Amino acid sequence: MAKILVTDGMDKGAVEELKNKGFEVTEKFFEPEELGENLKSFDAVVVRSKTKVREPIIDKALEGGKLKLIIRGGVGVDNIDVQYAKSKGITVRNTPNASSASVAELAIGHMFAVSRFIHTANITMRDEKWEKKKYKGVEIAGKTLGLIGFGRIAKETAKKAEALGMKVLYNNRSGKVEGFDKYEYCTLEDILKKSDYVSLHIPFVKEKGAIIGEKELEIMKDGAFLINCARGGVVDEKALLDALNSGKLAGAAIDVFEKEPTENMELVRHPKVSVTPHIGASTVEAQKRIGTEIVSIITEFFK
Structure with missing residues (x-):
């Protein structure tokens, strides 16, 4: 055998x-x-x-x-x-097919974490710090979620986000997807311009490199959030750090990195970043x- x-x-x-x-x-x-x-x-x-x-x-x-x-x-x-x-x-x-629901749940979980400072408060509380006044977050209900890529995981994420009261936009390399008219199909540029949260659901293609770099981050709304539970390399980590440090982005959530295990401790330790060690399907x-x-x-x- x-x-x-x-x-x-x-x-x-x-x-x-x-x-x-x-x-x-x-x-x-x-x-x-x-x-x-x-x-x-x-x-x-x-x-x-x-x-x-x-x-x-x-x-x-x-x-x-x-x-x-x-x-x-x-x-x-x-x-x-x-x-x-x-x-x-x-x-x-x-x-x-097997891990779509799990990865989608992690993406949504990260959105809550960066929106309500769960990632930060969980640490500072353990250090005996009561920093209630620092943690004025935002609700995700009523906000716009833009999905880059619209495969199985993105569809699961859209369903969960809609149930939470979010407006869902999506972009897909093969165009508009039949049967999902309740979500708005947009160009990549419009996704970036209109979304309060941008979540990536695309593979990493070495020849294309990062899909989200300095140019794309600049197009995003001021104070938006970036979520990457897809693949390392689809986001330029240096450009992301610059956007966080400048205040362009309010926060980011990252489960995947350019190199794993990651050595980018500046990103991991950033107060505006919620991080996990590639546990989408775990x-x-x-x-x-x-x-x-x-x-x-x-x-x-x-x-």
């Missing part, structure tokens, strides 16, 4: 199900310089965001003549050289759904 390597962890129930189906499953993380060599003896590898599967790793793995399938447990596949893998006959799959429910999807993909592929 096929041998499966799980490098970044997976729901235990899903691992057991694979084993019960006869698959040989190894759960172990390998550093990049070791991964390719070890992949020589596996038919499939399951990764999350920590493991990067780049061209040299793929080439080394193929020396074993076994690797046929790479699965990303999550949505984005920018940590895998997808086209190169496909050109070598390796199938690349992800689990786009819920019990999402991990169970991801595990279920992975089992289905592997079972179907090797049947």
Whole structure:
């Protein structure tokens, strides 16, 4: 039966199900310089965001003549050289449906945090500081949320934001989406100009670089908030820091970074920033759904 390597962890129930189906499953993380060599003896590898599967790793793995399938447990596949893998006959799959609700909830949670100083007060209170007068926040009800990208996660975010009384605008690279007329389709520039909160829901494309940089931040409303629970690199972190320091933005919420683990402590420690360590899909429910999807993909592929 096929041998499966799980490098970044997976729901235990899903691992057991694979084993019960006869698959040989190894759960172990390998550093990049070791991964390719070890992949020589596996038919499939399951990764999350920590493991990067780049061209040299793929080439080394193929020396074993076994690797046929790479699965990303999550949505984005920018940590895998997808086209190169496909050109070598390796199938690349992800689990786009499983974590949508969890990431959307985190985006909304971050919006509350930066709007009501939850991120800051949670720290200062522990330092025995009662700074009530400092924390005059804003309500999100009645505000405008602009979504850049309108895939599964953005749609979930829109639904939750609407329920909270927000007006929702969206931009999508393929144009207006049928069946969502209750939300207003806008150009990227109009999203930036009109939104009190801008939330990113797009992949990182190395060739395009940051989608939100100095120019885009300048277009945004004075006192707006930027939310990024999508991918690191889609926001220029230096430009974001400048916008926060100048007062152009009232705050930002960040779950993903240009480099992970991030070394940008100036951004992490900024009083206007709510931060989390790439935990969008880190819920019990999402991990169970991801595990279920992975089992289905592997079972179907090797049947």
